[in-house]
Amino acid sequence: NMPVVVLVGRPNVGKSTLFNSIIDSGQKKAIVTSISGTTRDRSYGTATWLGRQFTVIDTGGLLGLNVRHQDPDVIVNHIRDQTFVALQEADVVIFMLDVHEGITTHDIEIARFLRTRIQGREEKKVVLVVNKADNVILKSEETLKQFDRLGLGSPLPLSAVHSDGVADILDRVIEDM
Ligand code: GDP
Numbered sequence: 001n002m003p004v005v006v007l008v009g010r011p012n013v014g015k016s017t018l019f020n021s022i023i024d025s026g027q028k029k030a031i032v033t034s035i036s037g038t039t040r041d042r043s044y045g046t047a048t049w050l051g052r053q054f055t056v057i058d059t060g061g062l063l064g065l066n067v068r069h070q071d072p073d074v075i076v077n078h079i080r081d082q083t084f085v086a087l088q089e090a091d092v093v094i095f096m097l098d099v100h101e102g103i104t105t106h107d108i109e110i111a112r113f114l115r116t117r118i119q120g121r122e123e124k125k126v127v128l129v130v131n132k133a134d135n136v137i138l139k140s141e142e143t144l145k146q147f148d149r150l151g152l153g154s155p156l157p158l159s160a161v162h163s164d165g166v167a168d169i170l171d172r173v174i175e176d177m
Pocket residue numbers: 010011012013014015016017018031032033034036037039061131132133134158159160161162
């Protein structure tokens with residue numbers, strides 16, 4: 001049974017771009033697009049880092065977590081349900097944000113859920129990643145400190161399109177495997 005790593009975060013932050021760059025070659029890639037909400041279901045892949053192999057699950061992106069609230073858009077509900085299924089399977093959760101967007105109310109809601117349920121009750125590791133940090137200013141401590149208030153530790157900067165920052169993230173992911 002391989003460890004399971006799940007990618008969550010709002011649509012368009014770059015989850016599928018990271019998924020595609022870390023999965024072992026020869027597997028089906030996730031769709032990357034600037035159109036939000038393209039991944040409706042979960043995409044599975046396997047990845048290897050420093051000789052350790054794990055399953056990676058790309059999700060459709062979380063807009064909100066209140067399961068009792070049924071969104072008028074059935075697709076939104078479906079994506080959220082699919083993401084919950086993925087979180088149940090997770091050993092490690094990568095929570096991704098977009099440096100240009102900063103923290104939204106949705107992110108605060110997701111962070112609280114990850115802190116209390118995933119990190120707290122289920123004792124799973126949560127790795128906070130700030131993507132689209134494409135230059136030195138965007139990945140500076142000065143820029144990243146705003147994300148500390150999510151209560152998930154200091155974020156790791158990433159530029160998924162340039163595969164810059166991937167090594168540090170995967171080091172953290174496999175730390176306790
Ligand atoms: P997802 O919805 O979270 O899966 O996001 P995608 O991986 O589909 O990416 C959404 C958009 O963000 C696409 O247009 C990507 O090319 C773009 N994107 C992804 N990673 C980066 C990055 O590191 N820097 C920049 N500037 N754009 C990125």
